[in-house]
Amino acid sequence: MMPIGPLMVEHRLIERMIALVDREAKRIRATGKVDTDFVLSAIDFIRLYADRCHHGKEEDILFRALKEKPLPANLRAVLEELEAEHAQGRRTVARMALVRERVLMGDKAAVRDLAALMEDVARFYPLHIAKEDQAFFLPCMEFLSAEEQARLLEEGFAFDQRLLHTHFEALADVREGKPPAPAAQAVPLEGADARAYGCMVCGYTYDPRLGDPTQRIPPGTPFSHLPESWICPHCHANLKVFLTLQRP
Secondary structure: OOOHHHHHHHHHHHHHHHHHHHHHHHHHHHHOOOOHHHHHHHHHHHHHHHHHHHHHHHHHHHHHHHOOOOOOHHHHHHHHHHHHHHHHHHHHHHHHHHHHHHHHOOOHHHHHHHHHHHHHHHHHHHHHHHHHHHHOHHHHHOOOOHHHHHHHHHHHHHHHHHHHHHHHHHHHHHHHOOOOOOOOOOOOOOHHHHOOEEEOOOOOEEOOOOOEHHHOEOOOOOHHHOOOOOEOOOOOOEHHHEEEOOOO
16 A cells, blocks of 8 residues: 555545535525534544644655655645645634634624635635645655655554544543643743744744643753754644744
């Protein structure tokens, strides 16, 4: 099996959910009523499955390997487009979550806004998936040896296991009433090293005093000292989308 095999299978499930999102958007347009529970389920699906799991494997495993290969200009351009589209998708879903909150608060204008965002999602994902399936995945396999493909496939399986274990372990902990893991002990910092940075995509704040235990970044690590491979732990955006929130 090629490493793109599981990714293409995942595309089929994502397409099914996106079709449901499209159906709900049409229902909202027709009735003016929102099934907020469905919208929350769709947001959770896209964030956990489509983005954190599926796009996570694409970016952290497949794309990482392909960036080291002498891809022709057209394929390298498509790779860059795909990464940009992942970020675009994250921004749209983040807006969906905010607008859903407005709907719950009784904002009537938010109903129309939510339908428009869901329509954006329903247009975006099929085109994005088609680009990967038809114009990128198979041509890129020519640049990976059989051994490299096998290694990437195993890495993808390991990625799934870690993600599922972490997610469902957290759910079990909540149901069992276990307290969350203690927060890391903050390390005092001064000057430029103390600056906090915010993710423009999802709003996550990187506090250098606390670091990022999810990626083994110890407390006391300034933003400028983060490795280039570090990503937002909430939406997986890269370092380039972070802005300073705090001046020394």
